[in-house]
Amino acid sequence: MSAVTAPATASAGPRPLADVATMLRRSLLRAVRYPGLTVFLVAGPLVMLLLFVHVFGGAFGAGVxxxxxxxxxxxxxYLDYITPTLLVLTVVGGATSVATSAAMDAAGGIMARFRTMAIAPGSVLSGQVLGFTVQALAALVLLLGAAVATGYRPDAGVAGWFAxxxxxxxxxxxxxxxCVAMGLHARSVETASNLPMILLLLPFLGSGFVPVDTMPGAVRWFAEHQPFTPVIETLRGLLTGTGTETAVVQAVAWxxxxxxxxxxxxxxxxxxxRRL
Incomplete structure (x- = not known):
């Protein structure tokens, strides 16, 4: 009897790649069934593109x-200046949605159930991370298409686009x-949706919308040393073909x-x- 059941037990054990693929599929199906988070991910940067370029851009462009x-x-x-910032904000918006999704699973007991199942422990979280990465990439394509339709003309070469x-x-x-960690740490779904808000504010406190050399001393120091400034500057450099190795290294390191x-x-x- 033991000789017969042992192979079945082994075959029912965790299969990391298959488990990650299953959880990735679950995350993408969830995006289809609950489109609110996806709409926010796509619509937010598009609204900001129209607002900052067509309302404020005429004046702000003369400043940058x-x-x-x-x-x-x-x-x-200003369209050339702000498009890399909006690409970053699109990624940040997707990450804040991950926190809400993770908190919903934790509060609903799904995470606790997954811990008792014979699946690779890391697959549950990896599926959500990869799922929202795929959604972010789709939103980035839409945003970049809207920017190009508005008049944006990047000068990046093939290597620059890969970078x-x-x-x-x-x-x-x-x-x-x-943000997955923030969602699991939060005591409620509402708290989880608020915790990542600091990430949405950081591009405003960096070089996202205005050059850092226009800021007062303490604010300028913070803007120069926070993580989003080198990322945004690296994207600007890559898209215009004027990127520097130092900025790339800093962005990747962050x-x-x-x-x-x-x-x-x-x-x-x-x-x-999880303690309730």
């Missing part, structure tokens, strides 16, 4: 590009792991630090019994 006159020329200059995509994917994975910290925190919380 010396010698540019307010009006149509200013809008074109842009690679950096955005790395940023998405890093922030998704951090993504790795955030991703590793978020991953370790999320795994620790997942293994711990």
């Amino acid at each position: 590009a010396p010698g540019v006159t307010p009006g149509a020329e200013g809008r074109a200059a 842009v995509v690679g950096l955005l994917v790395l940023l998405s994975l890093a922030l998704n792991w951090l 993504c790795l630090v955030i991703g590793v910290a978020g991953y370790l925190w999320a795994r620790s919380l997942f293994r711990r019994e």
